[in-house]
Amino acid sequence: MSATLPRTERRAEVELRRRPTTLSAAATLLAVELKLEGRTYELLPGMALFVIGAFVVFHFALNRGALEGDLAAGVLAVALLLGALLAVNRLFVRELEQGGFEALLLAPVPPAALLLAKTAALFIYMCLLEAVGLPAYALLLLARSPLGVLGGVVAVLALANLGVAVLGGLIAALTIRARARELLAPLLYLPLLLPVLIGAASGLSPLFAVHAPSFGRWLAGEGGRWLTVLGLYDLVFGLIGSALFDFLLED
Amino acid sequence: MDRRKHRKGHPALLPLATALAIALAYSLTFFYAPLEAQEGFLQKIFYLHVPLAIVTLCGFVFGGLLGALHLKTGDPRWDLRSYVAIHIGQIFGVCVLITGSIWAKGSWGHWWVWNEPTLDSFLIIMLLYCTYQPLRFAIEDRRRQARYASVFAITAGAFVPLSMVVVRLAPQYVHPRVLSSTNNLPASMGITFVVALVAIALLYLSLWRFEVEVKSLRLRLKRAEARRAQAIEEEAGREEVMVS
Amino acid sequence: MSRPSSPESSPLAVELQGVGREFGERPVLQGVTLQLAAGQTLAILGANGAGKTTLLRLVAGLIEPTWGRARVLGAKLPGERGRLRGRVGLVGHDPLLYRDLTARENLALQCRLHNLGPERVEELLGAVGASRFADRPIRELSRGMVQRVAVARALVASPPLLLLDEPQANLDPQARANLEPLVGRASGRTRLLTSHEPQAALREADLVLGLRAGRAAFLLPAESVGSRELEGLYR
Numbered sequence: 078m079s080a081t082l083p084r085t086e087r088r089a090e091v092e093l094r095r096r097p098t099t100l101s102a103a104a105t106l107l108a109v110e111l112k113l114e115g116r117t118y119e120l121l122p123g124m125a126l127f128v129i130g131a132f133v134v135f136h137f138a139l140n141r142g143a144l145e146g147d148l149a150a151g152v153l154a155v156a157l158l159l160g161a162l163l164a165v166n167r168l169f170v171r172e173l174e175q176g177g178f179e180a181l182l183l184a185p186v187p188p189a190a191l192l193l194a195k196t197a198a199l200f201i202y203m204c205l206l207e208a209v210g211l212p213a214y215a216l217l218l219l220a221r222s223p224l225g226v227l228g229g230v231v232a233v234l235a236l237a238n239l240g241v242a243v244l245g246g247l248i249a250a251l252t253i254r255a256r257a258r259e260l261l262a263p264l265l266y267l268p269l270l271l272p273v274l275i276g277a278a279s280g281l282s283p284l285f286a287v288h289a290p291s292f293g294r295w296l297a298g299e300g301g302r303w304l305t306v307l308g309l310y311d312l313v314f315g316l317i318g319s320a321l322f323d324f325l326l327e328d
Numbered sequence: 329m330d331r332r333k334h335r336k337g338h339p340a341l342l343p344l345a346t347a348l349a350i351a352l353a354y355s356l357t358f359f360y361a362p363l364e365a366q367e368g369f370l371q372k373i374f375y376l377h378v379p380l381a382i383v384t385l386c387g388f389v390f391g392g393l394l395g396a397l398h399l400k401t402g403d404p405r406w407d408l409r410s411y412v413a414i415h416i417g418q419i420f421g422v423c424v425l426i427t428g429s430i431w432a433k434g435s436w437g438h439w440w441v442w443n444e445p446t447l448d449s450f451l452i453i454m455l456l457y458c459t460y461q462p463l464r465f466a467i468e469d470r471r472r473q474a475r476y477a478s479v480f481a482i483t484a485g486a487f488v489p490l491s492m493v494v495v496r497l498a499p500q501y502v503h504p505r506v507l508s509s510t511n512n513l514p515a516s517m518g519i520t521f522v523v524a525l526v527a528i529a530l531l532y533l534s535l536w537r538f539e540v541e542v543k544s545l546r547l548r549l550k551r552a553e554a555r556r557a558q559a560i561e562e563e564a565g566r567e568e569v570m571v572s
Numbered sequence: 573m574s575r576p577s578s579p580e581s582s583p584l585a586v587e588l589q590g591v592g593r594e595f596g597e598r599p600v601l602q603g604v605t606l607q608l609a610a611g612q613t614l615a616i617l618g619a620n621g622a623g624k625t626t627l628l629r630l631v632a633g634l635i636e637p638t639w640g641r642a643r644v645l646g647a648k649l650p651g652e653r654g655r656l657r658g659r660v661g662l663v664g665h666d667p668l669l670y671r672d673l674t675a676r677e678n679l680a681l682q683c684r685l686h687n688l689g690p691e692r693v694e695e696l697l698g699a700v701g702a703s704r705f706a707d708r709p710i711r712e713l714s715r716g717m718v719q720r721v722a723v724a725r726a727l728v729a730s731p732p733l734l735l736l737d738e739p740q741a742n743l744d745p746q747a748r749a750n751l752e753p754l755v756g757r758a759s760g761r762t763r764l765l766t767s768h769e770p771q772a773a774l775r776e777a778d779l780v781l782g783l784r785a786g787r788a789a790f791l792l793p794a795e796s797v798g799s800r801e802l803e804g805l806y807r
Contacts, residue, residue: 096658096687097684097685097686097687102685105681105684105685109670109673109677109681112673112677113670113672113673116672117672171670175666175668175669175670175671176666176667176668176669177668177670179634179662179666179668180668180669180682180725181685182633182634182657183632183633183634183657183658183660183661183662183668184657184658184682184685184686185657185658185685185686185687185729186657186685247479247483251463251476251479251480252463252466254467254472255463255466255467255476256466256467256468257462257466258466261459261462261463261466264458264459264462265456265459265463265480267455268452268453268455268456268459268487268491269456269483269487271452271491271495272490272491272494272495275494275495275497275498276494279497279498279499282499299499302497306494306497310490310494313486313490314483314486317482317483317486318483321399321479321482321483324399324475324478324479325475325476325479327653468595468596469595469596470594470596470597554597558599
């Protein structure tokens, strides 16, 4: 039984010299995160229900049955933001409660890999959320069908999701070991997300008008401008986040 | 250790310069700058409100840079400097919101009007910085607290210019109220404004340096007391062992 | 058992000089000085809260010393903990396993993070006697089974240094016997272990460190430790 160990131990020590890169480790950790989420469903169903619940709340709060333009874009953006808040609160809870941080610090892997994996996971979760939330929105509150403007909507939401993910990973890592983190995380997250909210709502509002411009015209005008703003914002915070990741996970 | 030897120049130079600049700036405001045609006397709050705003925003970015130095060197003194920079920025920021409100009430009749993108993004920035102390106090380990505070300071410091740009682009500001425009100011107003800006900047720096020194001193005192208490405890412990 | 030595290994596996650590404003460990040669075992004894676990975490590179200096497997602490990664095995109170993954999946994750192939997973499972329940999620396993998988996790990259925080706590005699060649004296690894059973620890150890309220009460070879020293710790 233990006779096999000496041989493989020598090999193991040699192979250790080749440490996994940040990207490959992040890919491994992302696969684990998605597998765990698939087994436990701790995040996604809650986020989806919460967002749909928010649509219902807005319907009653605004006393409107069909929204268009500015209002439609704003309500969707806020509802998705609330879903993101839920996710950020729970993003690192498994690592906190099951020793994931320490297991990772003992492995020859750059700690930034965990943050990268969680950011990618949050991006995926937001995309899945929108895959469910957008049809629900169209059904419940949108005055026009999103099918005609889907290209633009997807482009805006994709870039917004990137911003949500990058900032969300950063804030989640900052607050995971703080007291009262469920309170602190939204307080930190919301102001940072406001430009993303502005970008998403401004980009979506011409598309949700009853007579929306064609994709080309939208892209050349408002759409292009807000996609650029969102992209740049995501880029800047992506760079800042990746520079700061290492400082967040070590003790 | 006599720290004064390492300080450049005379320690009283900064406060003195600050006092002079403030005296000059506000004399100019009241006795030299002309009365503005539309808003009259109330407009003079411009020489307080706008310099405060500019210095606050620069102070927050300054706090972010100090935080970066803390992360780079690991020296806790940079963390103290970063904390104080942000703290004073918060105080100045509240003054900005108050003076802005007074001006709005006087000019437009409402205590808050959503038509000035700079002030509106200022509100967002203040909301973000309000979370700085709660974040710090929620993390118990001293070193982690300092590290995370620096991460926050850097992130928020980058957020300041970015959010101002994004808010300014927002569609609702197609016709912004030109509160902070210094483009077409006559020379007399321009000079007064610049002097006021310098005065407020010096005020910020004086207060920053003062608070850093006071806090450093308090920290050193606390640590010395802790070491003394521990030494006494050890002595008592040793005596106990010898007796038993 | 001769072990291949890496270029950075010195005859001393662990060296601590005046090492201390505080949490908040409280010092949890102070002034610990010791030297441990490669292949030797150090037993750390002390009451709850004496600082045993903190010391282990410090040597593992999970936390940095607030005071003093250390050298573990050639890596200087503070400063070089990155060099320790993958070379230290820690078995503690927390199994450091994802509860909703199976034993096999947990070990596969660790192997990938250490750049090792999947055959290593089967070897480890066989070595700790966990093959028969390898496909059940961790949360369904008994404490003894989890402990075995935790040991396998710690041994993934065959670390030259093992840190064992009350390692025998949840194991039945059969499991203890099975794991003995892997984590016991016969494994030839340098070991630091803590225990609440001083007699058992003394049998295992070459050197014994007694901690009281974060400070070293004594540091003696195992033979020299008597009831007087032990009493002083638990008073």
